[in-house]
Amino acid sequence: MFLYSLTIQPPTAVTQALLGQFSGTKEQQILTASGSRLTLLQPDPRQGKVNTLLSHDIFGIVRAIASFRLAGSHKDYIILATDSGRITIIEYLPKTNKFQRIHLETFGKSGVRRVIPGQYLAADPKGRACLISSLEKNKLVYVLNRNSQAELTISSPLEAHKPGVLVLSLVALDVGYANPVFAALELDYTDADQDPTGQAREEVETQLVYYELDLGLNHVVRKWSDTVDRTSSLLFQVPGGNDGPSGVLVCGEENVTYRHSNQEAFRVPIPRRSGATEDPQRKRVIVSGVMHKLKGSAGAFFFLLQTDDGDLFKVTIDMIEDSDGNPTGEVKRLKIKYFDTIPVATSLCILKSGFLFAASEFGNHHFYQFEKLGDDDEELEFSSDDFPTDPTASYNPVYFHPRPLENLVLVESIDSMNPQVDCKVANLTGEDAPQIYSVCGSGARSTFRMLKHGLEVSEIVASELPGTPSAVWTTKLTKYDQYDAYIVLSFTNGTLVLSIGETVEEVSDSGFLTTAPTLAVQQMGEDGLIQVHPKGIRHIVQGRVNEWPAPQHRSIVAATANENQVVIALSSGEIVYFEMDSDGSLAEYDEKKEMSGTVTSLSVGQVPEGLKRSSFLAVGCDDCTVRILSLEPDSTLEMKSIQALTAAPSALSIMSMEDSFGGSTLYLHIGLHSGVYLRTVLDEVTGELTDTRQKFLGPKPTKLFQVSVQDQPCVLALSSRPWLGYTDPITKGFMMTPLSYTELEYGWNFSSEQCLEGMVGIHANYLRSVFPHSLGVHFASNDDKRESYAFGIFSIEKLGDNMIQKSIPLTYTPKRLIKHPEQPYFYTIESDNNTLPPELRAKLLEQQTNGDATILPPEDFGYPRAKGRWASCISIIDPISEEPRVLQRIDLDNNEAAVSAAIVPFASQEGESFLVVGTGKDMVLNPRQFTEGYIHVYRFHEDGRDLEFIHKTRVEEPPMALIPFQGRLLAGVGKTLRIYDLGLKQLLRKAQADVTPTLIVSLQSQGNRIIVGDLQQGITYVVYKAEGNRLIPFVDDTLNRWTSCTTMVDYDSVAGGDKFGNIYIVRCPERVSQETDEPGSEIHLMHARNYLHGTPNRLSLQVHFYTQDLPTSICKTSLVVGGQDVLLWSGLQGTVGVFIPFVSREDVDFFQNLENHMRAEDPPLAGRDHLIYRGYYTPVKGVIDGDLCERFSLLPNDKKQMIAGELDRSVREIERKISDIRTRSAF
């Protein structure tokens, strides 16, 4: 078995975000590390948006990133600490939009290990050195410098190892131009390891240690260390040199302490939230923060530190002033005050332009603008003067009142599916392709999301039209116009001309023939207009009309035109060619060319820049051919090439588009009557047609139009859905993506003052009755009859993102998502640990008498916490109604939390479906504890829109997996697999068996076979023998896999994911599979000898692949119309990926070869070996990495040629194969 792995949505969880001037200009960019990807974001302060510049998969785990700048330079370099055992320095090249590696220094083994540096990375603020450290023991310092050619150099590493030392946090100190110093927060366990009494363990103190790099002697010394608060876990750099006192802020449980080797300690507490539902004893810790230096005076800097609740505190340092009032660099006090509350972030970046980028730990990332800096507000400020510096001394805790944002304004929320907990694929909207439904987020910021393949379209104007228009054009009046002036609509019996301006009005003096339908409209020459209608061509120049009549008894059936040329096809199959003369009149070419069949479509293409004419004409005939005719003067209308098609062509378009070679290529786009779209390369010299790629767009004939989006020519293809063909701005690959818009009959480019790059389209079945007047566009045509046609003007803003997301807020962290078997409703179970359940919240609020009862929205402030309490609920979601929303929420009480759910049709109830939810009471996660478990049963009402609680059954453990099984319920309760039937008062136990060693976490079934996923021990196959009512495990796995999800690929094979990021397929041996299903094999199975403490047989591994992200769900589904089944998996960090099975051995060989060449020619940026990375835990088996293969199009041309030569194919052929395999099965 061979699979092709593709990522269709990259992970969106940000491990770390970094600010820098990576292009070498004044502009600041944000670099984020998410999973194995580095993404460069360009904030746009004017629009308040964040745009993606570049996303690069490094095929390795990014552990830490840092940036530095050499003295006197303007460009920031990037240091990467990854799992490659190497330190990498890269730079961003803005010209080619690429990352380039400058240095790669090996220091240790690969992989994420305890003593291999990579966990922490800090660069000296002056760019002279960097320190890379492991969690334990090892620290390496690299000296960075430049040589005489002004190139960046890196020294061999200097060691600062100390065995038995754990590092909690590490930063570089700002010391100006003195020797670079790094500060680490350390724990030393050497004494504790030697002391059997356990006393030394109790006495382990957290140490703040300074490591100094002596640049003169070129070695590192442990310069200073001091004990800090035991609970300290995070350090922040305090500006030094001329800007401030240097040193660090040490953040621990409820305190922020300023420390430096030559200064006093200053300590402020972290204020606690006050409020009716808050626990007044709970201490906060700082989880992230940022330091920002303001321009101007020395000492003007502040910190924004964030607590685990998400509250931001502004921390400032006062310095002692000298006689002139200038700060001396000696600290006087530390101050803290409440700033604002935003979601908990992994990284915060403050931009010079006054924005804050918050990379949220869970949920959407946010981009804020600073309104003010909280300087003169009424918030209480707490100063270190009032608090003891000794961490053990007692003090009075301080409190504050959280409030809605005051200093920050949210300007953009960037969609992020992290964490993605579960995912289902279903087609609920009745479109061609199914949608992906997933639940993600945590706490009150949880969401249910609908993911659809398509481009987001913003509709600018939509308006009803009288009659049934068949086509629409827009046209300028003269060559020099910037915007379109007319919209021309063609009806079966006439033409309507509208002018575009403040209002859209009918034009009567346009010179157009309005009593006949129109076939083509084109602005020609300096100031002429062409209208082609069935009976002739009308040339309008400055109000004068020249008419060319069609020959008698013949009419025009197809026409095409550009600025200089007009070609028409007559009903007799003749083609007539006109060219613009130098005097601005149309000249007919003497000869007519007769085609063998009826002409269905024509295309002449744009006049290439600097030339007089387009040299090719494409003619499509109903005998299923396309011919290319020459339009050159010496060979006019001579045939250049011909291509046979599978159906009659319905539309043609010659246009040049950007290609992956860095230039542009002339393409012939062909739309067929069968709904297939083809793109062929049209040789600019010979007119040969080569390299055809095709895609099925829908069951209707395809129409094609050239439009312009983001200054690039794109093709708008209309079938049963509108599609846009474009070149992806980052990968430069050709993409064909559906538009999220109604079915269009006709479309055209549209450009006006309000909408520079839009499209106009006609669509039928227009149901909405209101259209926006926002842009001042009104229709003067006073037809008040309700017709069923309309036209819309719309534009596409982002080409990069081809997935549309819609989200519905949920209440708590979702745990499972299930779909109603017949109805379009979803059910989620949600639960939050250590959260105050609603009934207790209400009780506390009632008790509160003294007016302090403002309830803050939990989406922004989170739920109040309470140790050991659970808040949990079941939600019914209606995703496809006009207003997608949660229909009903059932809160669980009694400190129960839902852990599993299933919809079970019970045979004993005549197949009526019930919702079954497994819960656990008083659960403690680590180590696993609970008092008891329950299984709740709910009956559906109103087709599933409503739930009625029936009864609950007590079980000894929280059931972690539930599925329907032969009209009964199959539950995994602890290690026990059990079959239940529905009784009147509770569930009735029918059969049970202990089948796995640890804990059943997933179940699947087909026929009598049950697939059991164990928390720790992988997959076990169990057979249910109805005769003896027995459950018998018969085959299990050879490896301990920490199962996170499973699905059956076929009767014998199971695909699963584990917690370490692997996806695998295992298969039951054929003989064993047959034996178990034989009737009467029960006795034999029961008495088979166990093999090595497991079942009698073992599964064989078919496929294994490391995905980096943690798979949370996997399913077998098809994603495109007529596509084959693929395995779709969702990852915790927001990844959605697919595994596409290969059909032919030939393709496997080709892609294997290509993958090998790619590994050699495009080695991963951070120096990780690709093969070893994909075989992180177990060697990769049976999977070809499509993400690596798709990087082929980004290679420089010479490398492409070389690989193509080695593979004995052309570059185009390789690119086609890569794009085919994707488009055939996925987006």
Place this chain on the structure above:
Amino acid sequence: MVTLADKLRTQQELERLQAKYIGTGHPDTTSWEWKTNIHRDTYASIVGHPPLLSYMALAENEPAAKVRARLIRKMLQPMGPPPPREGEEPMLVDRKADS
């Protein structure tokens, strides 16, 4: 033929490895040492793999930074204090009563 020098060299090589790579075993590795080492490795691995850490953080409903710090602190002595050395055992005490 194994000479004494060879043995010595092997011994030195092993010691060098043990110093460089923490947790490299030797014939006298005790069960406590082994377990402590495995636990420390496990915690370090969870902290080092971002998806694993956020998986835990999500389940516990805590920020990852807090979970990370807690796990690193757990590395101090994941299996409790070492067993007393030979000859230094305290008088037999009832462990259960203590805990």
